[in-house]
Amino acid sequence: MSKNVIVAKDLYLEYKKDTPIIKDSTFSIKSGSFVFITGPSGSGKSTLLKSFYGELKPKQGILQIGGVSLNDISTSKLAFLRKYLGIIFQDYKLIEEWTVKKNVMLPLLIAGYSKNVCEAQTARLLRHVHLTGKENYYPPELSGGEQQRVAMARALAHNPVIILADEPTGNLDEYSSRVIWGLLESANEQLGTTVVVVTHSIPTSLKVPFKHFYIEDGKVYEIS
Numbered sequence: 001m002s003k004n005v006i007v008a009k010d011l012y013l014e015y016k017k018d019t020p021i022i023k024d025s026t027f028s029i030k031s032g033s034f035v036f037i038t039g040p041s042g043s044g045k046s047t048l049l050k051s052f053y054g055e056l057k058p059k060q061g062i063l064q065i066g067g068v069s070l071n072d073i074s075t076s077k078l079a080f081l082r083k084y085l086g087i088i089f090q091d092y093k094l095i096e097e098w099t100v101k102k103n104v105m106l107p108l109l110i111a112g113y114s115k116n117v118c119e120a121q122t123a124r125l126l127r128h129v130h131l132t133g134k135e136n137y138y139p140p141e142l143s144g145g146e147q148q149r150v151a152m153a154r155a156l157a158h159n160p161v162i163i164l165a166d167e168p169t170g171n172l173d174e175y176s177s178r179v180i181w182g183l184l185e186s187a188n189e190q191l192g193t194t195v196v197v198v199t200h201s202i203p204t205s206l207k208v209p210f211k212h213f214y215i216e217d218g219k220v221y222e223i224s
């Protein structure tokens with residue numbers, strides 16, 4: 001039986017004192033699962049995802065990722081934990097002054113891989129997101145869909161154990177959306193990567209089995 005990679009018990013998240021965004025929420029996410037988080041606008045989907053990344057610490061309750069408590073995690077331990085996470089958030093934009101290639105290579109260089117490995121992995125990922133030939137472009141020279149595909153390549157570069165994606169295909173054309181869902185599916189299916197996606201609508205084309213969490217009135221419900 002697979003282990004839980006994310007565990008929340010009586011989770012309570014807030015930005016402002018006594019203004020809960022998430023409350024009384026107990027749930028777990030199994031290793032290797034594909035999870036969608038949906039809910040009305042403003043219900044706390046992005047907030048919940050931010051807490052998984054350690055950007056917003058629980059005020060009450062328990063939140064663990066890979067067995068590590070995020071409640072009072074130190075900055076150095078969080079930096080270590082984040083090496084295992086792949087992030088696709090609206091706030092984590094590409095670095096505009098760097099080429100596509102450099103943007104994707106960054107996590108690999110930080111992880112300490114040799115230059116040859118970084119080069120090969122970057123070329124492979126850019127091929128997968130159909131951007132071969134655009135290695136030396138700068139992000140502002142790319143379309144929105146192309147930029148998002150670079151962000152996806154960057155998030156996958158270091159083979160993360162968990163991918164956290166916030167509206168990864170929001171405002172994207174059908175082609176880029178298909179590429180992105182395809183990559184998330186293959187990471188999940190072939191590498192066993194746990195994928196957690198916040199979205200307004202679950203794609204009908206998805207072939208992998210998935211779980212569905214729904215947030216309403218601050219509570220997280222596992223509905224399928």
Ligand SMILES: Nc1ncnc2c1ncn2[C@@H]1O[C@H](COP(=O)(O)OP(=O)(O)OP(=O)(O)O)[C@@H](O)[C@H]1O
Pocket residue numbers: 015016021039040041042043044045046047048
């Ligand atoms: N930095 C912040 N400071 C204070 N309140 C915040 C902050 N970020 C978000 N909120 C509040 O938290 C609530 C949930 O926001 P969140 O972005 O998590 O919702 P969401 O479900 O992802 O919404 P949407 O579907 O519209 O993107 C909102 O009421 C919002 O005003």
